[in-house]
Structure formats: structure tokens, C-alpha cells
Amino acid sequence: MSAAAEIVFDHVTKRYAGRDAPALDDLSLEIPAGTFCVLVGPSGGGKTTALKMVNRLIPFDSGDIRIDGRSVRDLPLTELRRGIGYVIQQIGLFPHQTVGENIATVPRLLGWPKRQTAERTVELLELVGLEARDAERYPAQLSGGQRQRVGLARALAADPPLLLMDEPFGALDPITRFRLQTELRRLHREVGKTVIFVTHDVDEAIQMGDRIAILREGGVLAQYDTPDAILAHPADDFVAQFVGEDRALRRLALRTLRDVTLEPGSQSEPGSRVSPDTTVRNAVSLMLETGDEQLVVVDGDRVLGVFHLRDAGELL
Amino acid sequence: MRDHWGDTLQPALVQHVELTAIAVVIGFAIAFPLALLAHRYGRLEHPVGVVSALLYTIPSLALFQLLIPFSGLTWTTVEIALVSYTLVILFPNIMAGLHSTPDEVLEAAQGMGLTRLQVLLRVELPLAIPAIVGGLRVAVVSTVAIATIAAFLLPDGLGYPIVLALKEPTPFKTEIYSAGGLAIAFAISCDLLLVALRRALAPWAVTGLA
Amino acid sequence: MMLADAANLHTFVDALRFIGANPGFLAQKALEQLELSGAALGIALAVALPLGIVLGHFHRGSGVAIAGSIVGRALPSLVLIAAFLTLLGIGFVNNMVALAVLGTGPILTNSYDSVDRVDKDVVESARGMGMTGWQILRRIELPLAIPLLFTGIRISAVTIVATAPIAAIAGGGGLGDVIVNQASYRLSGVLGASLCVMALSAFVFVALAGFQISVTPRGLRGTSVIGDQTRKEQQ
Numbered sequence: 001m002s003a004a005a006e007i008v009f010d011h012v013t014k015r016y017a018g019r020d021a022p023a024l025d026d027l028s029l030e031i032p033a034g035t036f037c038v039l040v041g042p043s044g045g046g047k048t049t050a051l052k053m054v055n056r057l058i059p060f061d062s063g064d065i066r067i068d069g070r071s072v073r074d075l076p077l078t079e080l081r082r083g084i085g086y087v088i089q090q091i092g093l094f095p096h097q098t099v100g101e102n103i104a105t106v107p108r109l110l111g112w113p114k115r116q117t118a119e120r121t122v123e124l125l126e127l128v129g130l131e132a133r134d135a136e137r138y139p140a141q142l143s144g145g146q147r148q149r150v151g152l153a154r155a156l157a158a159d160p161p162l163l164l165m166d167e168p169f170g171a172l173d174p175i176t177r178f179r180l181q182t183e184l185r186r187l188h189r190e191v192g193k194t195v196i197f198v199t200h201d202v203d204e205a206i207q208m209g210d211r212i213a214i215l216r217e218g219g220v221l222a223q224y225d226t227p228d229a230i231l232a233h234p235a236d237d238f239v240a241q242f243v244g245e246d247r248a249l250r251r252l253a254l255r256t257l258r259d260v261t262l263e264p265g266s267q268s269e270p271g272s273r274v275s276p277d278t279t280v281r282n283a284v285s286l287m288l289e290t291g292d293e294q295l296v297v298v299d300g301d302r303v304l305g306v307f308h309l310r311d312a313g314e315l316l
Numbered sequence: 317m318r319d320h321w322g323d324t325l326q327p328a329l330v331q332h333v334e335l336t337a338i339a340v341v342i343g344f345a346i347a348f349p350l351a352l353l354a355h356r357y358g359r360l361e362h363p364v365g366v367v368s369a370l371l372y373t374i375p376s377l378a379l380f381q382l383l384i385p386f387s388g389l390t391w392t393t394v395e396i397a398l399v400s401y402t403l404v405i406l407f408p409n410i411m412a413g414l415h416s417t418p419d420e421v422l423e424a425a426q427g428m429g430l431t432r433l434q435v436l437l438r439v440e441l442p443l444a445i446p447a448i449v450g451g452l453r454v455a456v457v458s459t460v461a462i463a464t465i466a467a468f469l470l471p472d473g474l475g476y477p478i479v480l481a482l483k484e485p486t487p488f489k490t491e492i493y494s495a496g497g498l499a500i501a502f503a504i505s506c507d508l509l510l511v512a513l514r515r516a517l518a519p520w521a522v523t524g525l526a
Numbered sequence: 527m528m529l530a531d532a533a534n535l536h537t538f539v540d541a542l543r544f545i546g547a548n549p550g551f552l553a554q555k556a557l558e559q560l561e562l563s564g565a566a567l568g569i570a571l572a573v574a575l576p577l578g579i580v581l582g583h584f585h586r587g588s589g590v591a592i593a594g595s596i597v598g599r600a601l602p603s604l605v606l607i608a609a610f611l612t613l614l615g616i617g618f619v620n621n622m623v624a625l626a627v628l629g630t631g632p633i634l635t636n637s638y639d640s641v642d643r644v645d646k647d648v649v650e651s652a653r654g655m656g657m658t659g660w661q662i663l664r665r666i667e668l669p670l671a672i673p674l675l676f677t678g679i680r681i682s683a684v685t686i687v688a689t690a691p692i693a694a695i696a697g698g699g700g701l702g703d704v705i706v707n708q709a710s711y712r713l714s715g716v717l718g719a720s721l722c723v724m725a726l727s728a729f730v731f732v733a734l735a736g737f738q739i740s741v742t743p744r745g746l747r748g749t750s751v752i753g754d755q756t757r758k759e760q761q
Contacts, residue, residue: 055427081429092424096442096520106428138520154428164427373731375688377705378720385537385717454599461602465692468706478608482695489612496605503600 004034004194005068005161007054012063014049014219023049024219026063031211033068033161036188036195038209040202041242046219047198051164054196055084067162082106085155085163085193089170091147093139099125099150100135106158124153127190129183145176152184156191165197169204181207202243206231206250214239228254232316248316252281257297260315262305265296269306273298284312324477324491329498331472335463336506338395340456343402351410355440361411368404376401376465384469394466401462402455409451413444446521449514453507460503474499541717552701552722559700559726562618563687566625570682573626574633578678582641582671583663591638598631603689611696621690621698628689629682636678640671669743676738683734688727701726 009029015022024046031037039047052058054065056072065072072080093102100121107117122132128149139147148168155163169177185208188195199205205212206227214222214230216238223235231251234240244250258276271294272286283295287309297304354360379397387393417440425435467475474495481491514521545552574594581587607624614620644667652666668675694702704711704719711719 057423057427078429078431081427083429084427086424086427088420088423088427090418090420090423092418092420092422094421094425094439094443096439096445096518098520105430109429109434140520151424370728370731373684373688373727375691375723375727377691377702378723381705381716381720382724384713385534457599461599464602464604467604468695475602475604478604479695482608482611492605492608492612496602496609499602499605500600503602507596507600 003161004192006033007031007037007162007194007196008066008069009050010064010066012050012053012060012065014046014053014058014060021218022046024053024060027215027219027221028063029213029221029224031194031196033194034192036185036197036208036210038197038199038205038212039215040199040205040209040212041215041222042217043200044217045215047200047215048166049219050215051166051196051198054162054164055081055086078109082109082158083160083162085157085160087148087151087155087163087165087168089167091151093147093150093154095139097138098135099130099137099139099142102139102150103135103154103157105154110158112158120157121153124156127156127187128153143176144172145180148172148180152187156193161193163193163195165195167198167200170199170201177204184208203250206243206254214242249281249284251316252284252312253279255280255315257283257295257304257307260307260311262297262307265303265306267303269294269296269303271295271306275299276304280312280315283307284309325474325494325498328472328474328477328495329502332460332463332474332499332502335391335394335398335466335473336456336459336502339398339402339459339463340452342395343399343406343455344452346399347403347406347410351407351414352436354407354411355414365408365411368407371400372404376462377468380465380469389469391470391472394463394470398459398462398466402459405455405458406451409447409454410444413447413451414440416447417443442518445518446514449510449517453510456506456510457503460499460506464499474502537713537717540714541721544711544714544718545722548718552704552719555699555701555703555719556722556726559687559690559702559723562621562693562698562700563625563683563690563730565618565622566686566690567629567679567683569622569626570629570633570686571679574630575637575679578634578637579641579663579668579671579675582638583659583667585642588638588642591635591642594631594634594638596631598628598635598685601628603628603692604695607693607696607698616697618698621693621696624696625686625689625693629686632678632681632685634678636681637671637675640674640678641667643674644670670746673738673742673746676734676741680731680734680738684727684731687730688723691723 007029008031009027012024012027013022014024027046027050029037039050041047049058053060054067054072056077075083093099094105097105100118103121103124104117107120112120121135125132125134130146130149130153134142134146134150139150142150151168155165169180172180181204197208199208209227211225212227212230213224216222222242223230223239228251230239231243231247231254234243234247240247256277256279257274260280271292272290273296274283274286276297276299278286278297287293287295293309295307297307350364354364376397379400380393383393383396387396421439421443422435425439430438463473464475464478466473467479470476477491477495481488578591578594581590603624606627607621610620610624610627614623641663648666648670649662652662657665690698690700691702691705692698694700694706701719701723705716705723708716
């Protein structure tokens, strides 16, 4: 897979005509190559505006955006966009083209040989969890979740080093959304591209992001950090309120029992048996429910160790 | 009917097909580029729409007569009127087709780096096909019907045997039914042909939701 | 084609002179035409409107509605008038029936569509609030259907008025009498009557558009009434 790109927002400001408050106010952000960066915030925070400036669907007034050190303004518009994957909530599949033709859009624009495009299409369908024969179907014949999988495959088609995603799962039912979120994380680990992902859902931001940028009304960057750091040390009251009163529990949800140091124990230890992939949050919940003070972490028949309720507090 | 086929009905049918074909082809040749211009430069659509609607209210018989001082008792007169009616039907339908691309599809196309021309050729025009063919269906069927009125001016088309028959003291029923039947059959055949054309050109619109 | 050279202008001046010289005669002919058109529209309304609305309310019989629109377009008016003449003889009745058949299509199709396409969510919420089928039709579906329904009536009325001159060939009277009788009225008379026919159709079109705007519920106004006529003919 091709390398991921580093993205830098350098003092970017945008005002829409006829409005007093800027849509984006002096935004500076460095997104290291390969990072899954989530832009989150209430409506009016300018997160979608910021995203669409990267592929210049929206022009910015001042400052600069650089991809691998090169200003987005220096590239011809179409060349810039063909090199960036773009996924939106409404998906925007071409209804008159089959799934395969939709996915092949950018490779065709780039003049790839037919054979290579066809192979890539099959590869992508598999990557996003569809079958090769789905290539012949029309978008109208797919479910919402399947359509967004095609949208994702289409964005990845030409192997761009950067993926822009504007609330891609916003219109899906919770079960489909959760499944696609999980798969997108897996996909990100596999293909290692830089992703900029916009959402208004703080849970989604925490679950998906390597880094989260919280934007508040008026397009001001409130905090930019890892999910754990934001939950542990909210920069101000706005961030604290936005991520929620239960941020301690949310932090525990970021880690599984595999990530924590367990006390050694044997088969005879009392307490429920849980898998190491259980989140710390769920482990605590289970202990509160059963009234036990400890859990035994087992991998099949093998005991990995014991986790105490009091250990949870120390993780924070 | 067999008595009249060779000397009356067959030439009338051929003339009728010609009258219709010329009107629809010229009408389309004018309406299509006009619609592309209006689509590109906007602001043209509403005025053209209102003018079209008013033009469509002009009774065909009156329009034929009013053109006579300009172009005489000729096919030109008949075609000017027929082309006007097809234009009035085709233009708004082509416009509606070009506007039917959903916003998110346009955004996705732009986001993937399609140029304006590519968006038109690969996205907007293919998506406009059902509406364009829909417009053609109405235009063809209407033109077949209006072309019968041309018989009030010229001894041509399937309307002529009917007009002649009506002038008799006791109207010849055979002529009315056979010429009328042919006109209707011709209109329906054209319509079925265009439905088949749409299925061939826009398979997604058949298997899909539409 | 030579546009409006002196001879052409002269012809039209003559046509206007004819109108100026015979206002009473032309008005009487115009009234005859309106009478015939009004009777035909009345029959078309009486048959097609209730049928379309009821079918639309029950979402049944879309085939009937589609057939209505096809019949309306595929039947040449001349053929229809001639055919009814052979069945009903010459005069007012055969023309009225022929024109009524022509006018039925747009009313049937549009009244069906207008009621059938009322937002399902709105109807469901009305049902959820305990409205009966009749109340839903009366208070929800019909008010929302008005714009499209009236467009159908307007298309039908204009079609009938515009076709009525052709009825002259089958004893229908009206301005068509003058248009098809160049031997008696000469070109100036034919053109003068043609201008009157044009004005009459435009008048009916505009008057009905105004009426349509006035009966459209306030919340549904703002869409162009005139510009959308031909668009309705899509599909």
C-alpha cells in the first residue's frame, strides 16, 4: 500500500459572506502520516468546513493547508481531488452505474489499464466485506450499509494516501454503524492511510480516533489530543461538558484487560471468568453487578491473571 | 380498407411519418443544445418555461392559419408549427432530466475530481435519459395527433382522408376508421419503441427503484 | 421564410380590420365555442374527477390513470371528432362527447396522482390521530392535492378550448366555423378568427391559473403555476 500523507492546517480562517462569526477561526493542526484524526464538535463548529477545504470543495480565506509539505493550492483542482479519497454521509453513488463501475471511477479518470482496474475492484470489494458478484449490481439494489461499503471502496480505489470522511455512518442504524466502525478501524490498521473523519457523535470520535480535534462554535479549536488525554485532562469546561460527566468510565472503555497489568493467579481463584478482550469498563460493570471484588482473566483454559476492582481506579 | 390502401392510405401514412419525424428531429436538435445552455448558464429556464406554456395553449388550427401569410400553404408552415409544439414539450423535459442529479451525487463527483465536462457527460446526461425519453414520448405522440390537423391546409397526412370523408353529405365511415386507426396505431408503435429505447439506454432505471 | 414583409403585415392588418368590423359576430362565435367547451369540460369533470380522487385515495387502479393519460395523448382530436360524428350524427352532442373524452385524460391522471402522492407520513399521522377515511380525504388529501389537481383541470380546459375550433368541421359551430370556411370569409376572416381563438385560449389559461392560485392553500403557494404545465406532462 502507498504511504500515508501528513496533513497540516496552518492558521486557516474562513468566513462566509453575510455572517459575523467565522466558520473557522485560525485553525492550526498537524496530523501525522497514518493518523486516524477525528474532527468533532457541535454544529457550527466548522468541522465539515475544515474537511472540505482539504480537497478544496470549500475555498479558505487565509492560512494554508499542506499535504506532505505541499500546499493544496499548488495542485490543479482535479489532480488534487483524484489523489484524495472522499466519503460523505449521503454516499452519492452514481445510480446509473453498477457497483463495479462506481468503484472504478477514479482509476478510470487516472487512465489505469482495464485489467488493473478490474483486479483492484475485486480486491476492494473483498476489503470492504462485499462479494465479487456484487460488482454487477446497481446501487438501488443495495442496503444502506452495503452502499456505504461501496462508497468506502470507491474512495479507496486509487489507493490515495489520504481519506476524507464526512459523517460517513451518520445515516445508518446503530447495529450497521457499529459494524462499519469496527471494520473501518481494522481497515485503517491494514492499509495505514491518513484519515480525517468528521462526526458530531463524541462516542464515535472516542472509539475511532487516534487523535481527536474538538471544535467549538465559531470554528475555534478547543482541544487536540489523543482520546485518553482528552478524557483525562479536558482543556476547559466546554470540552469537559462535551465529552460528558462519565469521562472516567469512557476512559476505561478505551482499554481492554489485555492492556493492563494483572496479578498472577491460579485456577482456584474465585470470581467470574472473562476474556482478555473485555474492556476495563465492562469488567468493572460486571464486578458491580455480581458484587465480586475481582475477576479472573482467562484465555481459553489458561489463566492470564486476576483483575481487582481497586485496580480500575488506579488506571485513571 | 384494402380498396383504399394503395391509392390513399399508404401515401397518407408515409407522409404522416415524414411530417412527424421531421418535426421531432428538428425539435430535438433545437431543444437539446438550448437545454444544455440553460443548464450551464441558468436563469434561462423559467422565462423559457412560461413562454413554452403559453405557446402550448395556441390552438394548432389557429397557429397553422396564422403562419400562412409567412410561409404559404407549404410543408414549411406545417413543420414550423409542429416543431414549436415539440420544442415546448422537449425543452422542459430535458431541463428536468439535467436537474435530476441528486446533490450528493454531484458532490461526490466533484470530490473525486471529475471536471465539469466529465460531470455532464458521465453523470448528468446519463441520469437525464429517462426524462429525455419521457419527453420524446409525449412529443412524438402529440405530434402524430397534431399532424392530422395539417390536413386542413394541405392534402397530406392521415388527417386528409378524414377531412375529405367529413365533407361528404354522408361521411364515409371506412375512411375515418381506417385512417384514424392508422394514426393511433402509429402513435402507439412509436411510444412502445421509445419505451424499449429507454430500457436499452437506462437499464438502471428499470431494475432500480424507478 | 420571409418574416413580416409588407405583404404579410398587410394581411394581418386586414385580419384586424375584420375583427374590428365584426365584433358582435365574433363574440357570438366565441360564446358558442365557450358553450361547447364548457359542456365538454363539465362532463369530463363529472366523470374523471370523482373517479380519479377515489382511486387515488385507495391507491388502486394506477393502470386506469395511466391509460387515461395515454388515451388523452394518443387519440388525435380530429379522429375522435370524426369517429363520434359517425356514431352520434352531426351537431352539438357528438362534438361535446368527443371533446369530453379528450378532456378526461388529464383530469383523471392528475386527480389520481395528486391524491395518490400525498405524503404517506402525513396521512399516517392523520390516521393515528383518529381521522376517518372520509376526514382524511376531506381535510388532508384534497387540500394537499389541489395544486396538481387543478393543473390537470387547467390542461384539460385548455385542450378542450383549443380543440373546439376543429369541431366546426363536424357542425360544432364557434370560431372554427370561420377558420374552416375561407371561401366565405376570405383569408382576412380566417386569420381574424384564428387570432380570436388564440386570445380565447390564452384567456382561459390565464384565468384558470389565477383561479388556481387563489384556491391553493397558503402553505403550498410559491411554486410556479404557469411554468410547470408542460413539466407535468413528463414520463
